[in-house]
Amino acid sequence: MRDLSGVFKAYDIRGVVGEQLDADLVRDIGAAFARQVTDAGGIVIGHDMRASSPGLASAFAEGATREGVDVVMIGLASTDMLYFASGHLNLPGAMFTASHNPAKYNGIKLCRAGAAPVGQDTGLTEIQREVEAETPPTEGGTAGRLETRDxxxxxxxxxxxxxxxxxxxxxxxxxxxxxxxxxxxxxxxxxxxxxxxxxxxxxxxxxxxxxxxxxxxxxxxxxxxxxxxxxxxxxxxxxxxxxxxxxxxxxxxxxxxxxxxxxxxxxxxxxxxxxxxxxxxxxxxxxxxxxxxxxxxxxxxxxxxxxxxxxxxxxxxxxxxxxxxxxxxxxxxxxxxxxxxxxxxxxxxxxxxxxxxxxxxxxxxxYAASGEINSTVDDQAGRMAAVKETFASRDGVTIDELDGLTVELPSGGWFNIRPSNTEPLLRLNIEAVDEAAVAAIRDEVLAIVRA
Missing domain, CATH: 3.40.120.10 (Alpha-D-Glucose-1,6-Bisphosphate, subunit A, domain 3)
Structure with missing residues (x-):
């Protein structure tokens, strides 16, 4: 059984071409997605300018049409152009891109009809399971049609x-x-x-x-x-x-x-x-x-x-x-x-x-802002707890944990510290009335995080 946990991310599929992502795998992903959206009337596919993108997009289309689903290929596209096509044509979509990642990477962003997102909780996990289990193609059906449209x-x-x-x-x-x-x-x-x-x-x-x-x-x-x-x-x-x-x-x-x-x-x-x-x-x-x-x-x-x-x-x-x-x-x-x-x-x-x-x-x-400041830490939870403990005891401080730790200070400044989902990092963002106030908050928080 395949292990694709390194390729299937929270919101998309992404990996190094030739090592983690190849035409055979993408063909199977196309088939699994097609089985999810059989009743949607087809799939629209676009791709970016990476050398590997046209071939991977074609492999995905092969897998989808093999399952009897029609495919509209729109060729070169920005991701928002693929979303437009999904909304305008009211079809599920697949965009081949690794966004800003280096050239050796590629990936797939999936959406349902009307550009509705597909992530781990909305279909991506099921696709991963099917592909890992090497679910065989559907037998005996009529192949889907392939259309090209600019x-x-x-x-x-x-x-x-x-x-x-x-x-x-x-x-x-x-x-x-x-x-x-x-x-x-x-x-x-x-x-x-x-x-x-x-x-x-x-x-x-x-x-x-x-x-x-x-x-x-x-x-x-x-x-x-x-x-x-x-x-x-x-x-x-x-x-x-x-x-x-x-x-x-x-x-x-x-x-x-x-x-x-x-x-x-x-x-x-x-x-x-x-x-x-x-x-x-x-x-x-x-x-x-x-x-x-x-x-x-x-x-x-x-x-x-x-x-x-x-x-x-x-x-x-x-x-x-x-x-x-x-x-x-x-x-x-x-x-x-x-x-x-x-x-x-x-x-x-x-x-x-x-x-x-x-x-x-x-x-x-x-207001003045710090931008995102990343710190490599061995114990994300422990460092977060130390920051919370330091600030929770102070008068006028409010804390919420909607996403990481957001600390509102009586001065009007605030900071948020969040763990990365993919790396041993804590991400710090600060806003305050001026640059000096930002610097003071930054120095205090980083002294705890990097202790």
Whole structure:
């Protein structure tokens, strides 16, 4: 019996191609997924620019059609384009990508019809069990049909229908695609709009020759920051490898915190739907719930992670959700995440007024933040308990354990410390009134964690 525990993750399937993931395994995964969704009318499949992606996508399609399920192949796609196809066609989907991971990796993100997520608790565990048990193919049925369809034009039209940039003042925007799927989607998205795109690393190359396609790491946006300043651009955008996340820098080349983007987009969405709920995870700046409430919305706090965000969006019928990691979720986009739509909102907000982006976003950035600080520890639970014990005895301190340990301090600052699910790490995030207050909290907490 196979052991696939190293490949099946909480929300997707991911591994080193040729060692953990190959065509035979992917064919079996395609068959197992097809058996889960036999009555859905088919499966839509997309893939990123990695050298291994087309072959793996074809193997998955083989497995699915062998089970009698029809397949629509959309070819090169960003992850949010696959979600669009799943929603637009009302079909389950499979996206072949390892996002920002190095070239030797690949993976599969699965969803049900309407881009509903598939994770460990919503079908992924059952697929793993079937594949590990080497469940034989269904015998005697008619093979499913294979159709090829290009969805890029429809994807572009749908997003541009949600955010109108046609009346924007002219903007110069540097876009760093990181040799990922943004190089495929951005040219089509901005064609004909009053946006002068200055492209960086648009060549599709899954070996990522210029830098890792992970703009969450500051070293990977250095080139973008320099180019924004060099060409006197109004803004800069950086997409990750599968282009479902988008990071923003202002005209000075300074990063715009994802929490500020969340607040800005939330305000725009609330104008369309006054009183709506807006989801934010517990590491997002407290400016987000403050601003949402000030604009008549209902802020809803959740754990970190797209499955929690999407579940809470469905429960509350939320209009929008944002995470500190630059994932942005829209009710108008089947509650799925799309960095491209968030980017369109930011550029529309910038283009409908005359202030530079730094001034526009300053009103959404109220506090200083540490960013994520990781500590390697042998005893995650023990270190967490030590932090809790230290702070629980202090006057005016409140603690909750919705996701890790969140400690609210009487000064107005707060911090969250969470264990990694996959590594021996504790992740610390801090927010306070200014940088000095952040530093003081950081030093005290790290002294306990790293003792």
């Amino acid at each position: 969805m890029l034009t429809e994807y572009v039209a749908y997003l541009r229908g949600l955010v109108d940039l046609s009346a924007s003042r002219p903007l110069k925007v540097v876009v760093d695609a990181g040799n990922g799927m943004g190089g495929h989607t951005v040219p089509a998205m901005f064609d004909g709009l009053p946006i002068d795109v200055v492209p960086m690393y648009f060549e599709l190359d899954g070996s990522f020759p210029n830098h890792e396609a992970n703009p969450l790491d500051p070293k990977n946006i250095v080139d973008l920051q320099a180019k924004v300043r060099e060409v006197d651009a109004d803004a800069g955008l950086a997409f990750d490898g599968d282009a479902d996340r988008c990071f923003v820098v202002d005209e000075r080349g300074e990063p715009v915190p994802p929490s500020a983007v969340t607040a800005l987009v939330a305000v725009r969405e609330l104008k369309k739907d006054p009183g709506g709920a807006v989801i934010h995870n517990l590491i997002t700046s407290k400016a987000v719930p403050e601003i949402v409430a000030e604009h008549g919305g209902k802020p809803v706090r959740t754990r970190v992670g797209h499955s929690f965000i999407k579940a809470e969006m469905a429960k509350t019928d939320a209009i929008f959700g944002g995470e500190h990691s630059a994932h942005y979720y829209f009710r108008d986009f089947w509650r799925a995440d799309t960095g491209m739509l968030a980017a369109l909102h930011v550029l529309a907000a910038l283009g409908e007024q005359e202030r530079p982006l730094s001034e526009l976003t300053a009103e959404y950035s109220r």
